[in-house]
Amino acid sequence: MSFYENLVMEMQRNYSRHYGLYAAGKTPYELSRKPALPYPEQIRRLAQEVQEADCVLVGGASGLSAAGGGDFYYEDNASYRKYFGKFARKYHFKGAFDGMMRPWESREEFWGYLATFLHTTQTAEVREPYKDLDALLAGKDFFLLTTNQDTQFVKLYPEEQVAEIQGDHRFFQCARCCRDDTWDAVKPVEEMIKVMGEGTSVPSDWILRCPHCGGEAFPWVRGYGNFLQGRKYDGEYQKVSKYIEKRKEKKILFLELGVGRLTPMFIQEPFWALTLALPKARYFAVNNQYHFLPKEIEEKGMVIVEDIAKVLKDAAKIRAGKKN
Numbered sequence: 001m002s003f004y005e006n007l008v009m010e011m012q013r014n015y016s017r018h019y020g021l022y023a024a025g026k027t028p029y030e031l032s033r034k035p036a037l038p039y040p041e042q043i044r045r046l047a048q049e050v051q052e053a054d055c056v057l058v059g060g061a062s063g064l065s066a067a068g069g070g071d072f073y074y075e076d077n078a079s080y081r082k083y084f085g086k087f088a089r090k091y092h093f094k095g096a097f098d099g100m101m102r103p104w105e106s107r108e109e110f111w112g113y114l115a116t117f118l119h120t121t122q123t124a125e126v127r128e129p130y131k132d133l134d135a136l137l138a139g140k141d142f143f144l145l146t147t148n149q150d151t152q153f154v155k156l157y158p159e160e161q162v163a164e165i166q167g168d169h170r171f172f173q174c175a176r177c178c179r180d181d182t183w184d185a186v187k188p189v190e191e192m193i194k195v196m197g198e199g200t201s202v203p204s205d206w207i208l209r210c211p212h213c214g215g216e217a218f219p220w221v222r223g224y225g226n227f228l229q230g231r232k233y234d235g236e237y238q239k240v241s242k243y244i245e246k247r248k249e250k251k252i253l254f255l256e257l258g259v260g261r262l263t264p265m266f267i268q269e270p271f272w273a274l275t276l277a278l279p280k281a282r283y284f285a286v287n288n289q290y291h292f293l294p295k296e297i298e299e300k301g302m303v304i305v306e307d308i309a310k311v312l313k314d315a316a317k318i319r320a321g322k323k324n
């Protein structure tokens with residue numbers, strides 16, 4: 001097992017031990033009581049941390065995509081209506097994930113919904129906060145670790161620079177994990193969308209099947225199915241582990257963006273542990289809700305509680321100014 005996955009497992013055990021605390025939106029870590037700096041100073045510090053780092057490990061979570069309009073997962077809002085309108089009117093789901101959890105009367109209808117979901121993220125343009133992040137990191141040695149399955153980072157960067165540890169909407173797996181195999185989901189989804197037209201279901205022979213056992217296929221994602229943790233999954237963890245291992249003596253900046261309270265074990269808590277453990281490491285987080293900075297790393301980091309889209313835009317501007 002790669003070292004980063006080991007770290008996540010350790011955090012997962014800690015999460016289970018303190019489940020009640022986490023469920024209440026809290027953390028068992030002792031937090032810093034340092035007062036927040038004024039916003040312009042925080043932005044200046046963020047740009048400076050990036051500037052001074054030898055390398056940056058970005059941890060991009062749901063808040064990063066949500067800040068750029070990818071906010072249709074957990075609620076029935078304008079963007080959910082925009083992409084899922086015909087299903088929203090028919091089923092009254094509370095966002096894209098809600099529909100994935102429901103018992104569907106027909107598999108044809110379920111696949112119509114699933115194809116719509118995957119097509120929405122596969123064809124989405126690169127969202128503004130991702131572009132601003134790219135500008136903020138210009139010229140640096142950096143790597144992207146993400147729990148987002150929406151393929152935003154791989155639209156901007158080569159696969160070897162991105163680790164997607166919770167899966168990716170561009171791939172299918174066997175729903176029953178009969179084999180350690182994943183395959184392309186982009187082309188079949190595009191065709192299903194065409195076949196479906198204005199309707200809400202696909203014809204029976206368009207339900208995608210596992211080429212090995214003939215059972216149904218499923219997106220290669222964690223969270224609402226049987227996530228295949230095989231070769232591809234290991235590969236994602238290997239990439240991020242190697243990136244850190246090669247740079248552990250360097251001035252590495254852990255930049256956490258938009259981690260919510262549901263899954264602190266994938267990005268946030270490993271980043272805290274590594275910031276503490278590595279001698280020259282620094283930590284910076286941007287979150288629109290939570291000011292969670294552990295006391296034991298308060299001298300090595302900072303948290304900005306603000307809209308992520310705004311923070312990245314403002315910090316990118318400052319950094320661009322510095323270079324000129």
Ligand SMILES: [Zn+2]
Pocket residue numbers: 174175176177178179210211212213214215
């Ligand atoms: Zn199978």
